[in-house]
């Protein structure tokens with residue numbers, strides 16, 4: 001599990017360490033400098049997304065002279081394409097964007113390390129204040145200092161274009177709201193220049209966070225310079241794993257500066273973790289409800305219901321799927337396939353006969369008949385019941401209303417067999433008449449969540465949901481009582497406990513029917529842990545995040561870097577689960 005710490009939690013963790021004289025900033029700055037040196041030594045093409053990598057020459061700095069304004073000038077920069085120069089940092093150029101606080105301090109101390117390694121480093125002070133010791137260390141190492149007030153923003157752009165690497169050290173966890181002038185204007189212009197320059201833009205490394213993101217909520221309230229890499233200190237921050245801000249952080253590297261670990265120790269290991277692979281040992285000493293987390297394969301393996309020798313198909317969980325109509329039969333095939341291939345005891349399908357026949361052709365394991373189930377999957381491929389939705393639902397709305405009554409406990413126990421978890425997707429999202437329990441999992445995409453929230457009286461559209469997913473997912477959870485899973489490139493899940501932000505799927509996953517497969521996978525998980533889910537109100541969110549991880553990994557496996565058909569995601573699920581359980 002990867003835990004993100006809010007800015008308050010970071011402060012609480014660092015206070016006693018600073019009071020004890022732990023050199024947090026020195027550790028942060030050293031690790032940051034190492035990251036920059038690795039980046040520069042690897043050359044400009046390294047680590048970029050493949051489309052950005054093509055044809056970009058390695059930059060070699062021949063001479064490090066500065067213009068009269070103290071900034072490196074484009075005209076004096078020469079580039080050469082020669083593999084033999086990889087690993088050379090001497091003479092390479094770094095441009096530091098430096099803010100008034102400790103984030104700027106980290107950046108200046110790191111800059112001093114870079115100067116000592118032979119790099120030509122210029123710091124642009126964006127504010128009248130700067131971290132005093134950091135500035136003194138940078139100057140005495142031989143770094144060049146200019147102030148934004150003295151030079152014009154365009155010359156900063158030119159200098160950036162003439163540099164090998166730009167460090168964004170304007171603000172860190174002390175930031176509040178959108179970047180204010182003059183830093184805001186500077187960053188807006190730099191971001192535009194980066195967009196225009198494409199491959200010619202230097203590697204950009206964000207210090208702790210890309211300045212201007214919402215540290216705690218992942219919003220992007222103003223201009224932000226997108227980073228290729230973020231070197232973050234002590235712990236992940238929510239904005240580094242939540243959309244939309246996480247999309248601006250590039251690859252995130254976590255540096256241990258000595259925060260408490262799971263075991264409660266404060267020993268500094270000097271270790272650096274990349275966020276993509278592996279686990280990190282950081283975890284809050286006091287895991288507060290509502291923490292933003294990212295689940296990893298080992299966490300999913302612990303949750304996955306694996307049959308024991310004493311199990312049979314009924315004890316393993318029966319999933320009931322009410323999906324598809326004669327107009328949208330494919331959704332029924334995809335949802336039942338997702339459910340079957342995730343490994344339940346049984347999948348039942350309820351719907352029009354013609355659709356049931358198609359389901360059977362694709363998945364003969366499915367039982368097309370009513371009976372007891374341990375979890376429902378409701379709504380894929382079923383039209384909504386709003387004024388704009390057509391009436392032609394082949395009786396599916398009626399069936400869904402009946403199942404929903406079981407989920408919400410409106411029907412008596414002897415009819416339903418007790419409380420029933422459910423995945424509530426697509427058309428079923430328009431059929432909610434009662435407050436829901438946490439074991440009901442709503443699975444909207446941003447447009448569907450906006451509609452749901454509008455129905456609850458919120459003035460919100462799809463774009464607003466996409467701008468502040470965490471806020472709106474939490475709002476929807478509070479308003480409905482249900483666990484809410486908002487689908488997207490980064491899927492956000494909020495229930496009564498922690499929030500999960502999962503980024504497991506390749507972008508090819510955003511294809512018709514892929515969400516239907518996810519609904520089926522989650523249905524199997526809820527059925528397999530049906531009794532636990534109604535006992536532990538935080539479990540549904542964990543199972544939902546687990547389903548998202550498996551769905552995303554199955555999509556990655558099916559895609560292998562190329563296009564993807566939704567049914568192939570379902571087909572890849574058994575191998576993904578086997579990998580997780582065997583790891």
Ligand SMILES: NC(=O)C1=CN([C@@H]2O[C@H](COP(=O)(O)OP(=O)(O)OC[C@H]3O[C@@H](n4cnc5c(N)ncnc54)[C@H](O)[C@@H]3O)[C@@H](O)[C@H]2O)[C@@H](O)CC1
Pocket residue numbers: 010011014024025028099100101102103104105106170171172173174175176177178179180181183207208209233234257
């Ligand atoms: N947490 C830790 O363990 C460590 C933290 N360190 C660094 O310290 C940083 C936090 O430092 P600070 O608390 O000094 O705060 P920051 O350096 O993040 O920023 C605060 C400064 O930025 C200004 N500011 C705030 N919001 C702004 C906005 N919207 N637009 C423009 N300016 C704004 C404030 O006036 C204040 O002067 C971390 O992000 C990290 O880089 C490191 O030194 C190492 C250890």
Ligand SMILES: Nc1ncnc2c1ncn2[C@@H]1O[C@H](COP(=O)(O)OP(=O)(O)O)[C@@H](O)[C@H]1O
Pocket residue numbers: 445487488489490491505506507508509510511512513514515516517518551
């Ligand atoms: N850009 C993207 N990158 C990765 N995954 C995505 C992206 N866009 C959407 N997805 C995923 O694809 C699936 C789409 O589901 P959904 O919108 O319900 O489509 P459908 O209803 O056609 O099945 C979800 O799991 C979502 O998280």
Ligand SMILES: [K+]
Pocket residue numbers: 103168169170171172206207208209210211
């Ligand atoms: K920063």
